[in-house]
Amino acid sequence: MQRYAEPLARLIEELRKLPGVGSKTAQRYAFYLLRSSDEDARALAEALAALKASLRLCSICNNVTDVDPCAYCASPVRNQRLVCVVEEPTAIASVERTRSYQGVYHVLHGTLSPLHGVGPDQLRITSLVARVEAGEIEEVILATSPTLEGEATADWLAGLLRRLPVRITRIATGVPAGSDLEYVDEVSMARALEGRREL
Ligand SMILES: [Zn+2]
Numbered sequence: 001m002q003r004y005a006e007p008l009a010r011l012i013e014e015l016r017k018l019p020g021v022g023s024k025t026a027q028r029y030a031f032y033l034l035r036s037s038d039e040d041a042r043a044l045a046e047a048l049a050a051l052k053a054s055l056r057l058c059s060i061c062n063n064v065t066d067v068d069p070c071a072y073c074a075s076p077v078r079n080q081r082l083v084c085v086v087e088e089p090t091a092i093a094s095v096e097r098t099r100s101y102q103g104v105y106h107v108l109h110g111t112l113s114p115l116h117g118v119g120p121d122q123l124r125i126t127s128l129v130a131r132v133e134a135g136e137i138e139e140v141i142l143a144t145s146p147t148l149e150g151e152a153t154a155d156w157l158a159g160l161l162r163r164l165p166v167r168i169t170r171i172a173t174g175v176p177a178g179s180d181l182e183y184v185d186e187v188s189m190a191r192a193l194e195g196r197r198e199l
Contacts, residue, residue: 008034129161
């Protein structure tokens with residue numbers, strides 16, 4: 001790799017740590033920033049500093065927030081008795097985009113993954129169990145991904161919550177909207193058949 005002046009090399013090294021960014025992309029970004037105005041560069045630096053300084057996790061649902069409790073947990077119009085359990089805060093945006101969910105959330109910050117050393121202790125579940133135990137929740141929707149690890153996490157959570165008086169549901173999986181059945185894989189097709197509903 002070409003040798004750059006120290007500040008530039010340092011920026012490239014930091015950018016390279018971002019997901020999906022290799023050496024070449026990191027160099028391109030660094031040179032782009034070098035050419036950008038002082039104002040733009042400062043705005044980016046300030047946004048990065050503020051990210052760590054002002055964001056924290058909601059003490060109720062573990063969502064990333066700048067106010068505690070977060071906007072969902074503090075909302076008087078959302079159904080606080082309906083909780084959607086997701087792996088990461090980014091999944092909340094996917095659910096919100098549907099505009100059809102009016103409940104609140106609980107973020108696990110991961111999935112069970114014995115291969116990567118992630119056990120129940122690494123997931124954030126204490127506050128969820130406490131809320132269910134306190135009788136504050138009517139239904140828990142397990143909305144972890146339909147991957148091996150997401151399914152294992154949903155099964156494990158269902159087992160944990162089953163002893164408590166709460167309705168436990170799992171999101172349906174199956175055939176994606178707009179897809180041609182000819183090209184759907186057998187696992188998705190099997191799930192679609194399992195999750196069929198009365199019309
Ligand atoms: Zn919250």
